[in-house]
Amino acid sequence: MIGWYEANLVLIEATFLNFLLALSIQVPLRLGVFSFAGVGSYGLGAYTAAILTLRYDVPAFVAIGAAVLLAAVVGYLFSLLVARLNGLYLAMATIAFVLIIAVLATNGGELTGGANGLYGALSDLTTGGVVAVCVVVAVLLALTERGPLRRRIEAVREDPELSLSMGIGVVPMRQMAFAVSGALGACAGAMNALLRTTVSPEEINFHLIVLALTMVIIGGSRSWIGAFIGSVIFTWLPSVLASAGRWQDVVYGVIIILAAIFMPTGLLGLVQTLYQKLRGRRSAAVTAEAPADDTAEERALLQALGGESRGGVQ
Amino acid sequence: MLEILINAVTLGSLYLLFALGMSVAWGTIGILNFAHGSTFMFSAMVAYFVVQTVALPMWAMVLLGAAVGTVLSVLTQALVFNLILRRNPDLLKAEMQIVVGGIGTASVLLAIAQHYTKSVPFGFSASTFKVATYQLGPVHISNVQLVILVAALGLAGLAAWWLKSARAGLALRAIGVNPEVASLMGVDRSRMALGTMAAAGALAGIAGVLLTYYLGSIAAETGDSFLISAFAAIILGGIGSVAGVVTGSMILALAETLVVTQLSGTWASAVAFGLIFVVLLFLPRGIFGRKEVRRT
Numbered sequence: 001m002i003g004w005y006e007a008n009l010v011l012i013e014a015t016f017l018n019f020l021l022a023l024s025i026q027v028p029l030r031l032g033v034f035s036f037a038g039v040g041s042y043g044l045g046a047y048t049a050a051i052l053t054l055r056y057d058v059p060a061f062v063a064i065g066a067a068v069l070l071a072a073v074v075g076y077l078f079s080l081l082v083a084r085l086n087g088l089y090l091a092m093a094t095i096a097f098v099l100i101i102a103v104l105a106t107n108g109g110e111l112t113g114g115a116n117g118l119y120g121a122l123s124d125l126t127t128g129g130v131v132a133v134c135v136v137v138a139v140l141l142a143l144t145e146r147g148p149l150r151r152r153i154e155a156v157r158e159d160p161e162l163s164l165s166m167g168i169g170v171v172p173m174r175q176m177a178f179a180v181s182g183a184l185g186a187c188a189g190a191m192n193a194l195l196r197t198t199v200s201p202e203e204i205n206f207h208l209i210v211l212a213l214t215m216v217i218i219g220g221s222r223s224w225i226g227a228f229i230g231s232v233i234f235t236w237l238p239s240v241l242a243s244a245g246r247w248q249d250v251v252y253g254v255i256i257i258l259a260a261i262f263m264p265t266g267l268l269g270l271v272q273t274l275y276q277k278l279r280g281r282r283s284a285a286v287t288a289e290a291p292a293d294d295t296a297e298e299r300a301l302l303q304a305l306g307g308e309s310r311g312g313v314q
Numbered sequence: 315m316l317e318i319l320i321n322a323v324t325l326g327s328l329y330l331l332f333a334l335g336m337s338v339a340w341g342t343i344g345i346l347n348f349a350h351g352s353t354f355m356f357s358a359m360v361a362y363f364v365v366q367t368v369a370l371p372m373w374a375m376v377l378l379g380a381a382v383g384t385v386l387s388v389l390t391q392a393l394v395f396n397l398i399l400r401r402n403p404d405l406l407k408a409e410m411q412i413v414v415g416g417i418g419t420a421s422v423l424l425a426i427a428q429h430y431t432k433s434v435p436f437g438f439s440a441s442t443f444k445v446a447t448y449q450l451g452p453v454h455i456s457n458v459q460l461v462i463l464v465a466a467l468g469l470a471g472l473a474a475w476w477l478k479s480a481r482a483g484l485a486l487r488a489i490g491v492n493p494e495v496a497s498l499m500g501v502d503r504s505r506m507a508l509g510t511m512a513a514a515g516a517l518a519g520i521a522g523v524l525l526t527y528y529l530g531s532i533a534a535e536t537g538d539s540f541l542i543s544a545f546a547a548i549i550l551g552g553i554g555s556v557a558g559v560v561t562g563s564m565i566l567a568l569a570e571t572l573v574v575t576q577l578s579g580t581w582a583s584a585v586a587f588g589l590i591f592v593v594l595l596f597l598p599r600g601i602f603g604r605k606e607v608r609r610t
Contacts, residue, residue, distance in 0.1 A: 082594075082595075084595070084598045085598050086598075089598060089600070092545060092546065093590070095587075096546070097591070099587050100584050100587055100588060103580065103581065103584035107580055210417055213413070213414065217410050217414045218414065221410070246429060247425075249421060249422075249424070250426060252425070253420075253424075253425060256414060256417060257394055257415055258418075260398060261401065262401075264398070264401055264402045264407075264411055
């Protein structure tokens with residue numbers, strides 16, 4: 001067990017860092033906002049932490065904290081800038097943001113180390129610290145997935161106009177999502193830079209956006225558990241597939257396609273649907289539950305909307 | 315200066331050929347095909363392997379590229395997007411699944427291409443076609459550039475006319491406005507979708523072969539960078555509008571060319587994407603984009 005842990009330490013750490021990166025895409029997505037700005041914040045955070053560590057030799061928590069704060073502020077300001085955009089137009093603007101960050105890093109001269117990036121950012125960050133941060137983040141996000149806050153988030157996603165008319169502050173919630181997304185992305189980037197002691201502009205590219213999106217969609221886009229499932233799968237899949245030899249990339253692509261076709265609500269949604277079907281069958285004799293062909297999502301929404309809407313329909 | 319302009323227009327025409335089908339498919343049947351870049355590269359690669367055994371002229375290579383692109387695109391539609399839509403009929407909710415399905419298809423095609431080309435750039439030196447340069451007044455222009463210009467503007471004009479005037483074009487635009495009502499009016503959505511994807515794939519194949527002739531050689535990874543550029547050009551012009559794709563492609567190519575020649579290569583993408591950013595801030599639906607009518 002200890003041997004396995006040590007041999008796979010890099011992958012274990014990568015799982016938690018990918019988890020935070022995936023969350024930075026998932027948080028805005030839960031509000032119906034297609035923003036990839038979290039990947040740009042990943043770069044921003046990585047460079048901030050590396051520069052602070054290299055130049056001022058600050059402890060890890062200061063470097064990461066400063067990176068998180070900076071990215072949250074940048075994320076908030078960015079949300080003011082793109083306030084009029086939505087849908088895939090917004091997605092394009094955020095992709096532009098990510099690529100501009102990468103170009104700025106390439107051309108940053110001595111500060112960012114140019115195309116070679118920065119080396120030797122030695123720090124006192126441990127794997128335990130990474131896991132602790134992830135646990136705190138997961139607990140905080142789990143709190144947003146219950147009670148009135150969860151209902152508000154789902155209402156903003158499903159129908160922003162209606163939410164606005166019901167008195168939900170749609171615009172502040174979206175701005176908040178950008179700030180949280182920036183903080184999460186920067187946290188992942190900063191910890192990655194300090195654990196690997198290096199950062200380079202090549203890390204912040206279109207593939208990182210694609211990876212983050214794939215993790216969230218395949219894992220499940222509605223809950224932090226989905227992001228965790230996605231990060232575990234996509235961190236470990238390449239090494240598992242290494243046994244497939246030279247066709248491993250083809251198998252990887254086929255798995256993504258099959259997941260997109262057969263798991264429209266992600267792996268988490270699939271598990272929830274199966275669980276509810278099993279439970280539904282057991283309780284079918286007692287109460288006539290919702291029709292079985294309802295998707296898990298619809299059922300969740302029905303639940304979220306509460307008793308009054310069900311009562312109103314009947 | 316004129317040379318720079320000619321080069322920019324050539325690059326813009328290649329972006330146009332590539333992005334045209336993608337934009338029409340996205341604006342009408344609502345499918346944003348992330349495998350478009352790989353389809354483009356794969357068509358050029360198949361043409362390369364054929365030309366290694368048979369020395370083909372340029373027109374045959376272009377037709378071959380178009381054919382391969384069509385087949386790949388139709389297969390992607392039938393085997394991936396159609397299956398996703400059948401399980402998830404709500405297009406808005408299926409959008410992300412379609413993007414991810416396209417990403418998966420793209421990585422399959424890329425992996426196959428990397429395996430067969432061993433990640434080494436490939437070109438059409440075995441083709442019977444020879445590059446020649448003409449002197450037109452004060453400018454030099456090569457025959458490849460002429461072919462690209464004529465093909466891009468001709469096909470874009472054809473697409474614009476067909477969408478505007480043909481009965482089937484009207485049907486396709488109707489799907490773009492409201493798919494349900496269009497079906498009620500007797501439009502066969504799945505057949506129109508297949509046809510649109512076939513045309514988009516053919517355009518991607520043509521663009522792939524012509525780009526390889528223009529640059530001399532391309533690599534398996536070229537498709538990815540083209541995909542981002544095309545995405546930018548489409549958004550810049552406004553989704554689904556042919557005039558928008560033409561404008562977006564030309565502006566993007568001009569901006570990139572100017573930065574590369576006047577400033578430095580490493581800044582090119584920053585300026586191009588900065589430009590898109592600024593345009594979107596003032597025109598949130600692109601230059602020719604129509605106001606979205608659907609709720610949420």
